[in-house]
Amino acid sequence: MTMSTPATRTITRFPETASQTGGPYVHIGLAPHQAGFEIFEHTWGATLVKPGTPGHIALEGVVYDGSGTPVRDLLVELWQADAHGHYAHPADPSPSAFRGWARTGADFDTGLWRFDTLKPGAVPGPAASMQAPHVALVLFARGINLGLHTRLYFDDEAAANAQDPVLQGIEWEVRRRTLLAQRQEREGQVVYRFDIHLQHADPARETVFLDV
Amino acid sequence: MPDPTSPAFGAPAWGPFVQRRTELHPPALSPSYKTSVLRSPRNALISIKQTLTERTGPLFSADELGPQDNDLILNFAKEGLPVGERIVVHGYVRDEFGQPVRNALVEVWQANASGRYRHKKDQYIGALDPNFGGCGRMLTDENGHYRYRTIKPGPYPWRNRINDWRPSHIHYSLQGDGWAQRLITQMYFEGDTLIAGCPILQGIPDEAQVRGLIALEDRANFVELDSRCYRFDIVLRGRRQTWFEGK
Numbered sequence: 001m002t003m004s005t006p007a008t009r010t011i012t013r014f015p016e017t018a019s020q021t022g023g024p025y026v027h028i029g030l031a032p033h034q035a036g037f038e039i040f041e042h043t044w045g046a047t048l049v050k051p052g053t054p055g056h057i058a059l060e061g062v063v064y065d066g067s068g069t070p071v072r073d074l075l076v077e078l079w080q081a082d083a084h085g086h087y088a089h090p091a092d093p094s095p096s097a098f099r100g101w102a103r104t105g106a107d108f109d110t111g112l113w114r115f116d117t118l119k120p121g122a123v124p125g126p127a128a129s130m131q132a133p134h135v136a137l138v139l140f141a142r143g144i145n146l147g148l149h150t151r152l153y154f155d156d157e158a159a160a161n162a163q164d165p166v167l168q169g170i171e172w173e174v175r176r177r178t179l180l181a182q183r184q185e186r187e188g189q190v191v192y193r194f195d196i197h198l199q200h201a202d203p204a205r206e207t208v209f210l211d212v
Numbered sequence: 213m214p215d216p217t218s219p220a221f222g223a224p225a226w227g228p229f230v231q232r233r234t235e236l237h238p239p240a241l242s243p244s245y246k247t248s249v250l251r252s253p254r255n256a257l258i259s260i261k262q263t264l265t266e267r268t269g270p271l272f273s274a275d276e277l278g279p280q281d282n283d284l285i286l287n288f289a290k291e292g293l294p295v296g297e298r299i300v301v302h303g304y305v306r307d308e309f310g311q312p313v314r315n316a317l318v319e320v321w322q323a324n325a326s327g328r329y330r331h332k333k334d335q336y337i338g339a340l341d342p343n344f345g346g347c348g349r350m351l352t353d354e355n356g357h358y359r360y361r362t363i364k365p366g367p368y369p370w371r372n373r374i375n376d377w378r379p380s381h382i383h384y385s386l387q388g389d390g391w392a393q394r395l396i397t398q399m400y401f402e403g404d405t406l407i408a409g410c411p412i413l414q415g416i417p418d419e420a421q422v423r424g425l426i427a428l429e430d431r432a433n434f435v436e437l438d439s440r441c442y443r444f445d446i447v448l449r450g451r452r453q454t455w456f457e458g459k
Binding site: 028100 | 249269349395413
């Protein structure tokens with residue numbers, strides 16, 4: 001007969017600090033020019049690649065609440081690989097010089113946000129899989145208690161999307177399309193449109209958010 | 213940005229972050245915080261196995277910051293000093309296992325002593341201070357320590373219920389070295405009587421987690437004839453060991 005020995009000690013694991021909303025004035029800290037003033041010599045913005053540069057694309061969209069109203073006090077950040085699928089981080093086997101990180105606030109009148117960047121390459125996934133080109137986004141705003149993570153995929157990458165472990169791991173096939181940005185061409189620019197629904201009466205149309 | 217190929221930068225292992233304990237955070241739908249009602253997803257979050265996308269993240273270097281970026285008393289001063297209680301705030305940023313998070317970007321923003329934000333959308337009657345901007349930023353040092361100087365923010369009323377008031381607070385944005393570690397939160401002040409009735413803070417379902425957001429008066433570190441001092445430590449998600457994964 002075996003008896004279990006109750007543990008008298010515990011492994012130390014500190015609880016993560018609780019999240020709080022960024023609030024309506026998140027711009028003061030993270031995009032002060034949008035709050036209406038200049039303070040820092042160096043600021044970070046929404047442009048990683050200037051329009052007109054070879055390979056440039058724009059990503060744009062509006063975030064809607066459950067009533068279909070644009071979320072105008074939104075702050076959104078982007079993290080992506082370079083055109084060859086490498087990140088500017090030492091965990092990448094071939095770290096990139098392309099920063100791949102940007103942030104912006106939505107327009108206070110229209111709710112439109114926009115990034116100017118490059119289309120990322122495919123990135124290795126779990127095991128031997130490859131992830132389709134994608135951009136990670138995180139959303140902060142008044143009324144959002146814990147930053148919402150999602151991913152933007154490209155609708156002109158059907159073959160790669162069909163093999164992507166994250167997209168294919170979404171049990172509800174109808175929800176996968178909420179992560180696909182639609183390619184447009186406007187005034188010589190390639191623009192991918194990506195509207196986000198924080199909440200929607202139709203569960204198939206609410207954007208997929210990720211627990212990463 | 214720092215040279216990410218430099219072997220001296222960061223730790224050698226970049227495993228995935230430990231699963232987030234969502235019960236430690238306020239739920240997306242917190243009806244007493246009314247704005248959350250239409251801004252909270254109805255579907256469950258989709259849990260994914262972390263990939264390189266989530267294990268990596270933006271890194272920052274000191275040359276991207278200015279010498280006064282962490283001095284909110286001076287970084288917007290025009291013709292004099294801002295009005296209000298001078299305070300120093302400091303603390304350590306560590307991960308769930310107690311390891312210092314080095315080189316983390318800490319960004320802070322706040323109202324001035326009157327409870328008024330320098331923001332084109334803030335209409336509160338409290339006066340703007342011409343010498344106070346209300347934002348600052350810094351990187352943690354090799355011990356995970358950060359420090360800045362500011363004016364203690366005032367409380368202010370807000371439209372939630374008809375007469376709700378926010379306790380004095382400073383907003384924090386934190387970026388460690390991985391995308392999944394990203395955190396935005398708020399710091400409150402020990403002894404503030406508005407804390408108990410704040411729908412945003414009290415939406416956190418765990419009392420110890422609420423207390424974790426309240427800075428303690430650090431009497432030993434008051435600056436003589438100058439400033440009071442508060443201590444606020446922060447815990448970010450930690451990375452798992454990766455002994456059995458090639459990289």
